[in-house]
Amino acid sequence: MPVDPQAYRPETAILALGDTFYVPVDAARFPRTILRFRNDRAASEVGLDALTDEEWLAYFGRFDPLPGTLTRPLALRYHGHQFRVYNPDIGDGRGFTFAQLRGGGDDLFDLGTKGSGQTPFSRFGDGRLTLKGGVREILASEMLEALGVRTSRSLSLIETGEALDRGDEPSPTRSAVLVRMSLGHIRIGTFQRLAYEGDAAGMRRLVDYCLAELFRVPAGADPVAQFLDLVVAHTARLAASYMIAGFVHGVLNSDNINVTGESFDYGPWRFAPTWDASFTAAYFDHAGLYAFGRQPEAIHWDVGQLAASLRLLSEAPPLIACLERFGAHYRAALGNRALRRLGLHKSSPEAAALLVQAIGQTLTATGVSIDRFFFDAYGGALPPGYGAAWDDARALFAAFEPIRQGRGHPYFADPEPCAMLIDEVEAIWRAIDTADDWAPFHAKIAAIRRMGEALDGWQKSAN
Incomplete structure (x- = not known):
């Protein structure tokens, strides 16, 4: 791969922790590697967006080592409470960290996997990921990023050609390996x-x-x-x-x-x-x-x-x-996030707290969808008809100013807000599962990113 030293900055910082923190492992060998999603927007932050598709498959489907970073994948050791019950027998059971890269702002990103094969922590699992699980993770991370939630990014999804049996979805089902780009994989x-x-x-x-x-x-x-x-x-x-x-x-x-x-x-x-x-x-x-x-x-x-x-x-x-x-x-x-989803400048903490209280009362009393409410109220221009709880609090908006020109983006002329409820998630998967039709999936990613643009860039500045 061509290496631009200003954009591609490999690291091995995690090795300083010592080998009690991880176990070197090998990736599974998959029958096929079919590229289904590559996130060039995220890849550009660490100098990987210029990869050809064949290079992409080599690094993120066959896990050839990226230049200058980890020479072998590392399955991380950890314990945890699972539904408040302590479990010392867990760790990376179907994933590993295989690269560390420095971003333009000096953030240290880990590239980690989901569905890359068995490790010493797999217990009775097969170490694989269903294609549906990978599709769902991309949709979740894209939607959260657009809404300003600090999240890992789904960097890559590659279908792997294996048939998997699962108890919680129709089987056999298709398999995949996901790569996520995250600010570390250090857990509680x-x-x-x-x-x-x-x-x-x-x-x-x-x-x-x-x-x-x-x-x-x-x-x-x-x-x-x-x-x-x-x-x-x-x-x-x-x-x-x-x-x-x-x-x-x-x-x-x-x-x-x-x-x-x-x-x-x-x-x-x-x-x-x-x-x-x-x-x-x-x-x-x-x-x-x-x-x-x-x-x-x-x-x-x-x-x-x-x-x-x-x-x-x-x-x-x-x-x-x-x-x-x-x-x-x-x-x-909570106050800051509410103001930012409404596209409003910060005000006093007291005013923000009152606004959050009014939002909760309004949403509870009306039963309106969360996405619809914030779509209607963006820029402080909530129409009438949201009930007494909001009418009583409408004057609160006078304490805030829109961040920019409120609803100037064409997104706000749409009849419905961009949302991600379960029926649509299932419909997107059904098109892939029954007809190998990826058009609804890619259309949804485009719609989510358009919404993120409409929210005018405050998301990253808020983080």
Whole structure:
């Protein structure tokens, strides 16, 4: 591949953690490699957008080593609470990290996989990913990115020509391997494993790695509390982002929470059609542990497990003080995310909090879809007819100004907002499954990106 040293900047920073953090593995050999999706927008950030399709298949379907970075894929070790039950027998069971690349802003990106074959942590799994699962992850990550949620990006999807048996969808079904581009794959469960094993030296190295490489800040006088404080702030913002996006992750286990607060690992996700706190995404979440309205609680609980793990290095009081700031961070982020989805400038925290309260009351009272409400209200121009809860709060908009010219983008002349409810997801998959018709999928990606453009670029500046 042609290497532009200004755009392509390979790294191997993760190797400094030592081999107790990972196991070198080999990728599965697939019968076929059919390119189904390449995200050149994301690839351009790390100098990979000039790859030919054949090079793309070699690096992301056969996993030839990218120049200058990791020479072998690494399956990462971690533990985690799964539906509040601790499990020490997990790790990267169908994925690995196979490259690290520095972005233009010096962010360190990991390239990781889903469906790349068995590892020592696969247990009874086949290490594969269904094509439907890959399609769903692309749709989720694209939609969240457009809505301003800090998320991993789906970089590549390659169909692999194997027939898979699954208990939760018609089988046999088609297989694929996905590559995601993420700001690290260090999970709360990574720290839990170190606490479980009593590895204080390893945990200290990991804290230093996260501060230097993921948060890119110099270590302070108390690096452990400093690290936890950053995680609390970033994960509180993630929780607020999910709520304003109307997104339900579905499986907020501690091994699915990235310490950077970047959303990733999309399985049974859904977007909530209405503001229903009890709405769940996973059919197996019988108790509603990860229901829409309980996501802030779930993420806070997971961060509490990180704090408990960090007791290996720290006394409790500074860690408790960090945890107690989660609520304030969440409330501030909720107001900011609501304003940004409405296309409004920041105002006082008090005014933003009142606006969030009015939004919740309006959505609950009217039963209108979350996407419809924010589409109608973008720029502060909500039409009448949303009920007394909103009429009473309409004057709140006087405290805010539109970020730009409000509804000037052609998107806002559309009859319906761009949304991603389950019926459309299933229709997109059905076209692929029954007729190998990818047109609805690619049309949806284009529509999502058009919506992101209409929201006028505030998403990335907000992150």
